Structure formats: structure tokens, C-alpha cells
Amino acid sequence: MKPWNRYRTNSLLMRDSVGVSKNSTQTIPQEVYFGKPIMHDLEGAQEVVLNWRQHQSSQDLLPDRDFTKLNKMCVTNCLHKSDQFTNFRRSADARVSIKKGTNLYSVQLPDENFRYGKPYAPQSPMRMILAHGYANEAEKIMEIKYDQITKYQDSVRKSSKPRLQTKHTKASSQTHQAIKEKLKTITYQKKDLFKLSQFDNVCAKTQTRNWKTPERK
Numbered sequence: 709m710k711p712w713n714r715y716r717t718n719s720l721l722m723r724d725s726v727g728v729s730k731n732s733t734q735t736i737p738q739e740v741y742f743g744k745p746i747m748h749d750l751e752g753a754q755e756v757v758l759n760w761r762q763h764q765s766s767q768d769l770l771p772d773r774d775f776t777k778l779n780k781m782c783v784t785n786c787l788h789k790s791d792q793f794t795n796f797r798r799s800a801d802a803r804v805s806i807k808k809g810t811n812l813y814s815v816q817l818p819d820e821n822f823r824y825g826k827p828y829a830p831q832s833p834m835r836m837i838l839a840h841g842y843a844n845e846a847e848k849i850m851e852i853k854y855d856q857i858t859k860y861q862d863s864v865r866k867s868s869k870p871r872l873q874t875k876h877t878k879a880s881s882q883t884h885q886a887i888k889e890k891l892k893t894i895t896y897q898k899k900d901l902f903k904l905s906q907f908d909n910v911c912a913k914t915q916t917r918n919w920k921t922p923e924r925k
Contacts, residue, residue, distance in 0.1 A: 770803070777802040 724730040782796050836842055876884065 768806070771806050772804050774802045774804045 719730070719733045722730055722733065778797055778800065779793070781800060781802065782793050785796065787793060787796055
């Protein structure tokens with residue numbers, strides 16, 4: 709036995725080359741497949757595409773028993789005891805009626821001239837837009853409105869009575885006169901602009917109407 713084949717039964721001591729799977733330490737039988745078998749569909753893609761299977765409606769569930777109807781039937785048969793009721797229910801049967809809907813709806817389409825969607829506003833003529841026709845029209849409307857407002861205000865002023873002047877009290881008349889006399893005594897003196905003392909004799913380069921250039925000493 710070759711020394712590198714001595715440890716073929718120990719998977720931990722088996723040497724493997726780069727890029728190649730490690731050899732098995734067990735004897736694997738030939739033509740044997742391991743793993744879970746794949747369960748294929750009975751219908752392949754070709755059968756599904758080429759054959760169309762019609763829908764089959766499912767069977768309706770058995771509805772519940774209608775005990776109110778059974779009790780009425782017992783009364784009509786002149787039964788009045790509980791054992792008679794139970795025996796009658798075993799022989800007779802009544803179920804609750806289930807209302808079924810229909811999948812067939814009558815399709816009512818409008819006429820061929822009918823148009824869907826929200827209607828657009830009528831298009832504005834470009835001639836009126838470029839010639840400022842709408843602006844001139846709006847200006848005339850505003851002038852008419854202002855004329856009406858001024859006429860109404862003039863009519864209100866003419867029809868209204870003249871307002872009465874407010875009379876002064878003794879204290880308010882005295883304060884009014886004192887303010888007038890004080891305003892007469894106040895004299896407004898024109899003040900020169902603030903300058904540093906070292907710039908008093910410096911003349912301005914431009915002459916203005918408000919200020920005259922000082923004379924040089």
C-alpha cells in the first residue's frame with residue numbers, strides 16, 4: 709500500500725488538491741441517486757397553454773334546517789307533544805332557502821356620439837388676447853363701477869344733513885388757547901451741522917442751495 713493511501717478510511721486525514729473535491733472514504737454504489745425525488749406536475753406547460761379548462765362551479769353547501777317551518781308543519785298536522793315533534797322531524801325535512809345572485813349583468817353602452825371625460829372650456833380667440841381686448845373690456849367695466857360709486861357718494865353727501873360741531877367745555881377751550889399761545893412763542897432756529905473743531909474752516913467742494921460755504925479766514 710502506498711503511504712498516501714494509508715489513511716483512506718479517515719476523512720479528516722484525507723488530503724485534497726486545490727480546486728478538486730475530497731475523495732470519499734466510503735464505497736459509493738454505481739447508478740444510485742441520493743436525495744428527495746422531484747415530483748413533476750401531470751400537466752406540463754404545453755398542456756396548460758394549448759388546452760383551456762372550463763370553470764366548474766363548486767357544489768352548494770347543504771343549508772341549515774328551518775325549524776320554524778318544521779314547527780308550523782307539526783302544528784298543521786295536529787301534533788302537540790314533544791315526542792311527536794321529534795318523530796315528525798326525523799321523517800320530514802325543511803331547509804333554509806339561500807338567495808343566490810347572478811353573474812350576468814346587462815351591459816348598456818351609450819350612443820356612438822357620446823364622449824367620456826371632463827369637457828374642456830371653449831378656446832379663447834388669440835386675436836382678442838394679442839390685441840388686449842379682454843384687458844380693455846375689464847378696464848371699461850371698472851371705470852363704470854367707479855363712476856357709480858362716486859355718484860352714490862355724492863348723492864349721500866348732498867342728501868345728508870350737515871354735522872353739528874362739537875362744543876368745547878371750559879377746560880378744553882382753555883387748553884386749546886394755551887397750546888396756540890405756546891406755539892406762537894416757539895421759534896425754530898436753524899442749527900448748523902455738527903463738525904469737529906479742526907474742520908470748521910474747511911470749505912465744501914460743492915455748493916448747495918441749503919448750505920453756504922463758510923468764508924475762509
